[in-house]
Amino acid sequence: MTIRVLIADDQELVRTGLGLLLGAQPDIEVVGQAVDGNEAVALARSLRPDVCLFDIRMPGLDGIEATRVLAGPGVDDPMAIVIITTFDLDEYVFAALRAGAKGFLLKDAGSELLAQAIRAAASGDALIAPNVTVRLLEAFAGAAPAAPPPQPVDPLTEREEQVLAKVALGLSNSEIASELYITLSTVKTHVASLMTKLGARNRVEIAIWAHQTGWMRARPTGDGD
Incomplete structure (x- = not known):
């Protein structure tokens, strides 16, 4: 196309x-x-x-x-x-x-x-x-701790949290697929789900949400990093 x-x-x-x-x-x-x-x-x-x-x-x-x-x-x-x-x-x-x-x-x-x-x-x-x-x-990561992050519309799955962490670090869909050993279409599905649950219009807003709400600082370990 x-x-x-x-x-x-x-x-x-x-x-x-x-x-x-x-x-x-x-x-x-x-x-x-x-x-x-x-x-x-x-x-x-x-x-x-x-x-x-x-x-x-x-x-x-x-x-x-x-x-x-x-x-x-x-x-x-x-x-x-x-x-x-x-x-x-x-x-x-x-x-x-x-x-x-x-x-x-x-x-x-x-x-x-x-x-x-x-x-x-x-x-x-x-x-x-x-x-x-x-x-x-770096600007988002260095910001003062925010109030407890607002909850997504629906709870995030473990895999969605893994994808969210990668998106928040600026990785592309291809890079996420490689690091998490999943297919590109699966990454796109998770990103689309994150957009819906977080009320974000694109992956940039997903990354902003993760940093501005303090989710990146508060996220549990063992998320696939």
Whole structure:
């Protein structure tokens, strides 16, 4: 299946470069390009791409606000959006994830990581630049102990807790499958169940839940780590 992508960036050279990088992938097609956030929202609604690739700083509506409009809380049919930027600032990472982004990359990430992020977002997964992920999880892990974590809708199974711990460490589905000796489809099933039980929209929110609630600090030993 071909993944249809919309690119939004106010710099023509960047749009062209991203288009060439993605267009060279056999399973990715660039179906539109926008010069600012307002045009990006309009094109996204008319073209319904599988994934939107948004810059942060754009005139008019910026990438984070455009993301919130298309994928934020309360959106009935949220779109898959990956943020790509030159600005390696934690405040942008947090804002993008809260707005509903499924990925966050720096523009020097390279074509391979860019394609991986697009594919992950298209499949309902999420990918954040590795260096950003480390800082993000360190920030959650270093936070002051939270109140007792809210209970999931239904109790987590032992295997779900094992998968949750791996997701919270930033591992991909493939890496989790390898470490827990289970199939990729089984991992996806457990991640989907975790999303339902924790009220999370994606794996990034699952990781945030595990760290912000203190679950990672309080979890029992022997969980498969």
